[in-house]
Amino acid sequence: MSQSPPTVGLVIVSHSSDVARGTAEMARQMVGDEVTIVHCGGDPDGxxxxxxxxxxxxxxxxxSEAGVAILVDLGGAETNSEMAVEMQPAERQDRIRILNAPVVEGAVMAAAEAAGGSPLSAVQATAEELMGQP
Amino acid sequence: MANEQLSALIDATNTAVQEAKDDLTKLDQAIGDGDHGLNMARGFAAIEQDRDKILAKPLGPALQAAGMTLVMKVGGASGPLYGSLLMAMGKAAPEGEPDRASLADMLGAGVEAVKKRGKSDRGAKTMLDVLIPVQEALADGADIAKIRQVADDAAEATIPMVATKGRASYLGERSAGHLDPGAASSRLLLQTVCDVIEG
Incomplete structure (x- = not known):
């Protein structure tokens, strides 16, 4: 049985757990189970x-061995995600990117790119292109 | 710093933050997302809860542990920012009692960590606008009264500033005319440290 190469995993981080869950749901609708999409939102008290x-x-x-792309919504989501990345083992840190893209659109684009087996750099570039639009 | 003083600091900062919770929230509702009071209150209550674990350590590791508690418990950007401040101060702490020069170095290391974490610097209407001048005053040999004055003036000086970092920056020019919540909480914490040192 041949194993398909690992795809980039996605993490959706929003201040609202509803937004995070809904975003993950939208991205999953695009790519099904081909990409692992995990969401989290809300402060420690909910x-x-x-x-x-x-x-x-x-x-x-x-x-995933292909790395993880993180989508964040506002300020603290980014700062807290950076902190979380720094707590990962050193050998993982190079393979984790926090994307500079709007959370919903970025997640959908990143998921679509990741599903095609693209490397982390391509997943990042595709999602971040959204920020370059006039 | 004697263990008793660290113990007093944990109590005093927690009390001060709990009392200021509503005021910090009001400031943050004006130009941020209105969670600063709640987040700071949760973080400092968590430090109070961890007090025995923190006080069992020497100053440096104790500050690092308190910083990590803020990072894990706060829930907003102020967690990693104040957490990084304390963690860097802890890393820079000397083995024994810190003197003024080592306190200034510790705060200097803390300020650098906040700059890096927040990708910010002086003049962006943030906590750095209080921390930087206070660190400079400390390094220049200012007495406690002077340090209090510098902290107070520096916080007030954020009122006319236009925010270029954090949630307040979304408001652009409209952020002017409001005291920055992070500057307010930094002033509060520094004043509380002065209270404890004065005894």
């Missing part, structure tokens, strides 16, 4: 915010 330990867990769940 209010609006983000939680470093949840993000660390999500990265673990989404981990």
């Amino acid at each position: 209010g609006l915010g983000t939680d470093v330990s949840k993000i660390v867990e999500a990265i673990d769940q989404a981990w």
